[in-house]
Amino acid sequence: MLIGREFYLRAGGCNKALVSPDQMLFLRLFRTGPGVHLKGAVGLLPDAAPGRLSSQKGRSRYESVLALYTLMTEPPGISRQHQAEAYRRAVARAYRFDRRNHGKSVSGHLWRYLESKLIVPSRPERRVYAALGAFTDDGSTERPENWKPAAIRKAS
Numbered sequence: 704m705l706i707g708r709e710f711y712l713r714a715g716g717c718n719k720a721l722v723s724p725d726q727m728l729f730l731r732l733f734r735t736g737p738g739v740h741l742k743g744a745v746g747l748l749p750d751a752a753p754g755r756l757s758s759q760k761g762r763s764r765y766e767s768v769l770a771l772y773t774l775m776t777e778p779p780g781i782s783r784q785h786q787a788e789a790y791r792r793a794v795a796r797a798y799r800f801d802r803r804n805h806g807k808s809v810s811g812h813l814w815r816y817l818e819s820k821l822i823v824p825s826r827p828e829r830r831v832y833a834a835l836g837a838f839t840d841d842g843s844t845e846r847p848e849n850w851k852p853a854a855i856r857k858a859s
Contacts, residue, residue: 765838790827797834
């Protein structure tokens with residue numbers, strides 16, 4: 704990702720409370736202004752690396768939904784249309800993950816997913832927060848201690 708320092712600072716930079724701060728940075732940047740699509744590689748990543756966040760599916764999905772929740776709740780906020788999109792994306796991701804990884808075809812995640820096809824609640828961020836429970840082993844919306852970034856663990 705190539706961005707100017709001024710644009711980075713205006714967007715609010717990274718969020719050290721997230722394991723993968725680049726997810727939040729992308730969202731903040733696009734909230735601040737438009738991006739440019741470049742055809743072709745601008746960076747290289749290994750195909751596989753042991754212990755990478757991307758290999759930890761539940762944790763990775765938790766972090767992506769947490770980034771959406773954070774974007775919805777931090778100032779200056781996002782438009783109602785973008786809140787609806789974030790809500791639909793989060794609850795769909797939670798339902799699919801719960802069904803595929805926990806074998807639950809009927810759960811609260813299914814009901815939130817179906818609801819998202821019909822309406823957007825007045826406080827969609829609450830449903831997004833509830834979606835976090837699909838990705839933890841115990842169904843809790845709280846991030847497991849061992850999933851917290853070092854900056855957060857030291858502060859606790």
